[in-house]
Amino acid sequence: MPEAEVADVLVIGAGASGSVLTARLAEAGVSVTCLEQGGWVSASEFPGEDPAFDAIQLARWAMNPNTRKRPADYPINTAEADIWPLMFNGVGGGTVHYAAMWPRLVPSDFRVRTLDGVADDWPISYEDLEPFYERVQERWGVSGMAGDPAYPPMPEYPMPALPIGLIGQRAAAGMNRLGWHWWPHPNAIASRAHGRLAPCERRGVCQTGCIAGAKSSTDITYWPDAIRDGARLITGARVREITVNQTGRATGAIYIDRDGAEHHARGRTVVMATNGVGTPRLLLLSRSTHHPDGLANSSGLVGRRLMLHPMVAVAGTYEDDLESWRGPGGTPLIGLEFYETDRSRGFVRGAKWDLYPVAGTLPHFQLLHGKPLKERFGASAHERMARMMGRTFLWEAQIDDLPQVTNRVELDPTLTDSDGIPAPRVLYRVHEDARRNMAFQLDRMREAHEAAGAIETNEWHWMPEVGWHTLGTARCGNDPTDSVVDGYGRSHDVSNLFVIDGSVFVTGSAMNPTSTIAAFALRTAEHILATRRDS
Amino acid sequence: MTEPLTDAERMRLAAIAVALFPASATMPSAADTGATGKWLDRVLAADPLRTTALRALAGRSETDPWAAAEGLFRDDPATFEDASDSLVMAYYMHPGVRKRIGYPGQKGQGPIAPDEAEHYLPDELIAPMRSRAPLYVPTPDA
Structure with a gap:
């Protein structure tokens, strides 16, 4: 097996967290090699302008790797999962496919045990x-408006918020009547030219890749700089094991x-950045004499405490033409009225609301699935479409589903990927508390x-196909018996191994996690640099 | 490998598509747009696996096209939704149909104008939020 030179740091995964850490370390002169199982994706592959957009985004450009089945994807057994993990495997990782929503966690998300008496506190705080x-929001390229009363004070964003559009106006007016919180949502989408990002054209197809080049995915905003600074990115490199020495x-x-040849990439420090499914999969695959239950798994928690955000939505149809097919999609508004715990509601924690446009034609009919045919087809079909097209938008609630050790990623006994490597099996049941939360949010x-x-x-x-956020499967904490890594993502068991993706989350919050994953990764990068200098 | 739809299956689907999307005073029928021809080809090119549900719909024993749709919806709702989704996508892919429903497609609108955000967000709209007390719970030990 060919042996490469030893890099100072070997990073597995070129998605959100791996990009941030690699770029920072390379900028500081550290030799970094990154292994990515996928390749580069060209904007010419994005289907947003294709008349068959609806069909393509449900098939070869689907967010579910079990549906999409690109060569870089690996299968996931979801037969026993209420929610199915979604991801993208390639340079930029999930940021190629994400909606680019950029909310931070709120301070209470880090102190759920202290404040609500359930789950656990993080070893770090909002202030950390x-x-x-x-x-990260400066380099990433975030558009937003400071002053949101749901957050501690923060400085202005690098760019002004995206237009909330007619749907945002209408929704905000309704929220004002109820006295409920809303605010222009921060998005990692350029409202004007910013670095390598072009200004947004409000196409509304953010989640299938931005044709305009306005959405900040790390293949655009991080990797060119990282490579310029000396980082080595090896694409088409599917990792099957993290290796260890005699100690x-x-x-x-x-x-x-991709030719089927095996290689050994070496690093003095190894960093896992392959999301909340891929990271536990690889750690569990890396069994050895020293680590018989998988690497970094003396706590038994690798793969455990998986958190996925359940989602529910209500579509509203209005009399006026609101151009509700226009972007960002992305989301123009956030609603946090029911985010913090209020036990009188019958559950702890809460939900984040997002306002969604409706891109394409099919979703208008999908909303009517299950209804009698005469209400949606035949003589009704044209009346329904005239009533809904451009006049329908969604409030969607993203639910905080607290960790359960039974919700987990493990290795499937029979299913493998195209290289014969055992695939992950996901076992996930939404907690009763979260189900009550979902019902409450639907009513609101x-x-x-x-x-x-x-x-x-x-x-x-x-909606089972909403597992965008794969969290918690290598949680951070101070107690090695009850956590996998510390507050910097360093393994309690293996001092030169770090985890920096969403696996480290202690609680899932109800926020889109990318901003927190990126911030955590940058903090880890600075920690690695500081401890290198110290040593 | 999914076998392509036969001509007979196409003809049957065309009749069912007209039942689902008949002509109206303002809209063409599915037959007028050739929905089950080149537009359905586009759908199936994007996702050949959709052929299976369409074949199930085409193979219904009911003579009347609407009854065939009703029959599949009753007996196998998931397959009906899959098949009808394909016909919905095919019908609304036609440019003339899109024009009539006022849908331009997910086209670029050009860069955001300098005053566009403010246009949609007048001070009086956001004022109630600016004057709200903080909602967040501070870090207890900060």
Whole structure:
């Protein structure tokens, strides 16, 4: 097996966290090699302008790797999962496919045990991450408006907020009538030219890749600089094992290239950045004499405490043409009225609301799935479409589903990827508390639409294909018996091994996690630099 | 490998598509737009696996096209939704149909104008939020 030169740091995964850490270390002169199982994605592949956009985004450009089945994807057994993990495997990782929503966690998200008596506190606080939130949003390219009363004071964003559009105006007016919180949502989408980002054209197809080049994905905003600064990015490199030496320290990774040849990439420090499914999969695959239950798994928590955000939505249809097909999609508004715990509601924690445009034609009919045919087809079809097209938008609630050790990623006994490597199996059941939360939010979202003047509402009570945020499977903490890594992502068991993706989350919050993942990764990068200098 | 739809299956789907999307005073029928021809080809090119549900719909024993749709919806709702989704996408892919429903597609609108954000967000709209007390719970030990 070919042996490469030893890099100072070997990073597995070129998505959000791996990009941030690699770029920072390379900028500081550290030799970094990054292994990425996928390749570069060209904007010419994005389907947003194709008339068959609806069909393409549900098939070869789907967010579910089990549906998409690109060569870089690996299968996931979701037969026993209420929610199915979504991801993208390639340079930029999930940021190629994400909606680019950029909310921070709020301070209470880090102190759920202290404040609510359930789950656990993080070993770090909002204040610990705050300076890193501010640094990453500048480079990442975030548009937003400071002053949100749901957050501690923060400086202005690098760019002004995106236009909230007619749907935002209508929704905000309804929320004002109810006295409920809303604010222009921060998005990692350029409202004007910023670095390598072009200004947004409000196409509304953010989640299938931005044709305009306005959405900040790290293949655009981080990797060109990282490579310029000397980082080595190896694409098409599917890792099957993290290797260790006789003392149990990490030495590198064995990967398979696209010609089927095995290689050993070596690093003095190894950093896992392959998301909340991929990271536990690789750690569990890396069994050895020193680590018989998988690497960094003396706590038994690798793969455990998986958190995925359940989502529910209510579509409101209005009399006026609101151009509700226009972006960002992305989201123009955030609603946090029901985010913090209020036990009188019958559950702890809460939900984040997002306002969504409706891109394409098919979703208008999907909203009516299950209804009698005569209400949606035949003589009704044209009346329904005329009533809904451009006049329908969604409030969607993203639910905080607290960690359960039974929700987990493990290795499937039979399913493998195209290289014969055992695939992950996900076992996930939404907690009863979260189900009560979902029911509560559905009622409130319907009220929000009614207050805004909706003439009709339709609900999505249950959506399994919403596991964008894979969190918690290598949680951070101070106690090695009850956590996998410390507050910097360093393994308690293997001192030269770090985890920096969403696996480190202690609680999932109800926020889109990318800003926190990026801030955590940058903080870890600075820690690695500081401890290198110290040593 | 999914076998392509046969001509007979296409003809049957065309009849069912007209039942689902008949002509109206303002809208063409599915037959007028050739929905089950080149537009359905576009759908199936994007996702060949959709052929299976369409074949199930085409193979219904009911003679009447609407009854065939009703029958599949009753007996196998998931397959009906899959098949009808394909016909919905095919019908609304036609440029003339899109024009009639006022849908321009997910086209670029040009860069955001300098005053566009302010236009949609007048001071009086956001004033109630600016004057709200903080909602967040501070870090207890900060």
